[in-house]
Amino acid sequence: MSEVSPAVSQAIARARSLPGRMGLAYTAVRRTFGKVVSPLITAVLFAGLRGVVACGMALDNLMPRYRRSRVRAPLVIVGSPRTGTTFLQRFLHKHQFGAGVELWRMLYPSLLLQAVMRPLLPLLERVSPARHHSTAAHATGLTSVETDDAAVFLRYFDGFFLYGFLLAWAEHDLRPVVDSAARDTAARDFAWLRRVWRRNLVATGGERVVAKMFSLSTRLPVFLQAFPDARVLYMVRDPVDVIPSGLSLVTGVLDKRFGFWKLPNGQREQYIRRLYGAFVELMQRFCADWSSGAIDRSRVLVVRYDRMMSDFAGVMGEIVEHAGIELTAAQREAIAETAVAQRNYQSKHSYDLAKFGLTAAEIRRDCQVVYATFSLPDKTASTA
Numbered sequence: 001m002s003e004v005s006p007a008v009s010q011a012i013a014r015a016r017s018l019p020g021r022m023g024l025a026y027t028a029v030r031r032t033f034g035k036v037v038s039p040l041i042t043a044v045l046f047a048g049l050r051g052v053v054a055c056g057m058a059l060d061n062l063m064p065r066y067r068r069s070r071v072r073a074p075l076v077i078v079g080s081p082r083t084g085t086t087f088l089q090r091f092l093h094k095h096q097f098g099a100g101v102e103l104w105r106m107l108y109p110s111l112l113l114q115a116v117m118r119p120l121l122p123l124l125e126r127v128s129p130a131r132h133h134s135t136a137a138h139a140t141g142l143t144s145v146e147t148d149d150a151a152v153f154l155r156y157f158d159g160f161f162l163y164g165f166l167l168a169w170a171e172h173d174l175r176p177v178v179d180s181a182a183r184d185t186a187a188r189d190f191a192w193l194r195r196v197w198r199r200n201l202v203a204t205g206g207e208r209v210v211a212k213m214f215s216l217s218t219r220l221p222v223f224l225q226a227f228p229d230a231r232v233l234y235m236v237r238d239p240v241d242v243i244p245s246g247l248s249l250v251t252g253v254l255d256k257r258f259g260f261w262k263l264p265n266g267q268r269e270q271y272i273r274r275l276y277g278a279f280v281e282l283m284q285r286f287c288a289d290w291s292s293g294a295i296d297r298s299r300v301l302v303v304r305y306d307r308m309m310s311d312f313a314g315v316m317g318e319i320v321e322h323a324g325i326e327l328t329a330a331q332r333e334a335i336a337e338t339a340v341a342q343r344n345y346q347s348k349h350s351y352d353l354a355k356f357g358l359t360a361a362e363i364r365r366d367c368q369v370v371y372a373t374f375s376l377p378d379k380t381a382s383t384a
Contacts, residue, residue: 235303
């Protein structure tokens with residue numbers, strides 16, 4: 001990682017504590033959106049939630065089923081947003097290849113709390129932040145299986161979600177605050193995920209975790225050491241399609257919440273450039289680890305998006321072999337049906353490179369290592 005300025009170094013030091021991270025986010029939100037009171041209310045609610053969750057999880061330890069539970073051979077999908085990770089995780093979860101974690105279970109990971117909160121889900125859905133997502137871009141809700149990065153964010157107010165939605169608005173670029181090269185939180189995060197995954201297996205009756213984490217693109221070697229029996233699916237798609245689609249997804253949420261496209265041009269452009277840089281780095285860092293041999297390739301299967309769309313049955317055959325799964329008759333049928341649907345699928349999510357001040361040539365240049373590493377065709381970007 002390149003040398004950081006004194007201001008960013010101070011921010012990294014502040015970010016070592018939860019109040020420090022909240023302070024950084026509060027300053028960024030107040031400076032950009034003029035919000036003074038609502039972030040403070042959110043902070044109080046967040047602190048209260050943490051306390052309630054901690055008490056509930058302590059009581060969970062008295063449950064014999066939880067004490068007997070173990071996370072064995074998790075199947076983890078890694079890749080930049082908009083590479084097909086959500087589709088694949090939800091398919092695997094729906095057809096019982098493993099158990100993904102629904103968003104409300106990340107919010108209330110305690111088994112006892114879940115029993116209390118389940119009847120309130122229809123009411124909670126009305127005030128959930130998930131309501132700000134565009135359905136065309138990414139249909140979600142409290143009962144949707146979601147990225148496990150959210151579990152880390154909801155517990156520690158940290159990680160790439162913190163940067164992407166809040167810290168990227170700060171006066172200085174605070175990406176190093178959530179970069180494992182500057183502030184390594186792997187031990188904390190992986191320990192928390194293990195606790196969440198164990199409870200989810202108990203709650204769902206599942207035997208295997210099916211997780212999704214885009215942040216592992218920058219620290220996969222460490223994850224594979226922490227979970228020595230894990231199997232990983234790394235999703236690859238043409239960056240010319242991935243990056244503007246990802247920007248459209250995030251800015252769509254911010255527009256519904258804060259009126260993103262009504263902000264001054266300079267603020268929008270600075271934010272977009274920072275988020276663009278983060279997306280590029282996610283891909284570059286994985287490629288660097290992949291090419292250097294830091295990643296155990298025997299435990300990682302590369303899944304190309306174009307192949308998943310055109311030959312879903314063939315891709316699933318490779319996934320099943322990689323993960324050591326024995327297919328049931330129902331799963332074989334689901335794969336065959338989905339293969340037909342994938343070949344005819346047309347996304348309703350539209351985006352425009354020019355809207356974000358980007359060109360296909362610029363993305364190809366900045367992501368050249370991705371094209372070279374995975375032999376991706378250098379084609380004209382799809383904007384449909």
